[in-house]
Amino acid sequence: MRGVCLLFGPPRQVCFLAMTEPVSSNDISAKTAGPRGLLIVMTGASGVGKGTLREKWLAGQDVFYSTSWTTREAREGEVNGREYIFVKPAEFLAKAEQGGFLEHAQFVGNHYGTPIEPIEAALERGQDVILEIEVEGAMQVKSRMGDRAILVFIMPPSLTELRRRLTGRATETPERIEKRLTRARDEIMEAHEFRYVVVNDDLERAVGEMQAMQRAERAAQRPESEWTPEDRAAIELAQRLHSRTLTREDLLNVVNS
Numbered sequence: 001m002r003g004v005c006l007l008f009g010p011p012r013q014v015c016f017l018a019m020t021e022p023v024s025s026n027d028i029s030a031k032t033a034g035p036r037g038l039l040i041v042m043t044g045a046s047g048v049g050k051g052t053l054r055e056k057w058l059a060g061q062d063v064f065y066s067t068s069w070t071t072r073e074a075r076e077g078e079v080n081g082r083e084y085i086f087v088k089p090a091e092f093l094a095k096a097e098q099g100g101f102l103e104h105a106q107f108v109g110n111h112y113g114t115p116i117e118p119i120e121a122a123l124e125r126g127q128d129v130i131l132e133i134e135v136e137g138a139m140q141v142k143s144r145m146g147d148r149a150i151l152v153f154i155m156p157p158s159l160t161e162l163r164r165r166l167t168g169r170a171t172e173t174p175e176r177i178e179k180r181l182t183r184a185r186d187e188i189m190e191a192h193e194f195r196y197v198v199v200n201d202d203l204e205r206a207v208g209e210m211q212a213m214q215r216a217e218r219a220a221q222r223p224e225s226e227w228t229p230e231d232r233a234a235i236e237l238a239q240r241l242h243s244r245t246l247t248r249e250d251l252l253n254v255v256n257s
């Protein structure tokens with residue numbers, strides 16, 4: 001059912017489906033009243049350009065970007081509370097134990113997690129909430145939130161280009177780059193699990209696609225009679241980004257190139 005209403009049916013149906021899903025007592029969207037923001041999750045391999053794309057896409061927008069917790073060491077230039085909240089493993093695990101994360105996962109030897117509380121508050125304010133996380137965590141958001149989370153997989157043009165970007169960023173040792181690339185192969189093969197797939201080859205085009213996807217999702221919350229020509233154009237573009245157009249062969253082509 002995921003994404004079907006946006007693409008084929010009346011927009012109200014999206015809300016109806018969302019409300020008829022079982023809602024657990026700690027489901028963050030269950031507490032949201034009135035108009036609320038979109039929960040948009042960017043996922044994809046390390047080094048594909050999620051952060052670069054996100055900064056350009058969100059420039060000038062009043063959205064809430066979720067600052068993750070991590071147990072990894074801060075890189076040179078990273079500031080606690082800006083790139084991440086850097087914590088020791090014991091503190092991270094205690095928060096996880098208390099149910100303080102919307103999702104959390106281990107990635108190449110470190111823990112990463114999305115603190116749940118600020119997200120709930122932002123959605124209640126009606127702000128769009130943006131997560132930028134790896135694939136295992138994105139799958140957790142998908143199973144917890146269902147259609148209420150808009151999941152976007154950012155695809156590299158090839159594994160060779162992904163290696164070039166990770167190497168060029170110069171934040172990892174060669175050994176850690178190899179570990180990230182090994183994980184990337186598995187992550188790319190999961191791309192069909194997410195609603196949209198945006199290929200980050202040309203950055204400007206990819207930014208335009210993120211904008212169109214966001215506009216289409218906002219339009220889908222309103223009656224069709226209120227859609228502008230720009231909304232309709234965005235919806236048409238968003239349809240082309242839908243992951244149902246992906247084949248296993250497409251994914252293998254990226255992983256093997």
Ligand SMILES: Nc1ncnc2c1ncn2[C@@H]1O[C@H](COP(=O)(O)OP(=O)(O)OP(=O)(O)O)[C@@H](O)[C@H]1O
Nearest residue numbers: 045046047048049050051052165169200201202203
């Ligand atoms: N479209 C693009 N074309 C060429 N280089 C790009 C493109 N997008 C991003 N890059 C470069 O790729 C490198 C990795 O980008 P970035 O740090 O944004 O990736 P990321 O997916 O956020 O990584 P991580 O998941 O590890 O945080 C950077 O050096 C960035 O400048």
Ligand SMILES: Nc1nc2c(ncn2[C@@H]2O[C@H](COP(=O)(O)O)[C@@H](O)[C@H]2O)c(=O)[nH]1
Nearest residue numbers: 046068104105107112113114132133134137
């Ligand atoms: N599951 C989660 N993954 C996260 C979170 N915050 C960041 N990430 C992802 O981890 C990898 C590695 O990040 P790096 O900063 O060490 O390069 C990358 O894919 C991030 O997107 C999170 O809260 N949860």
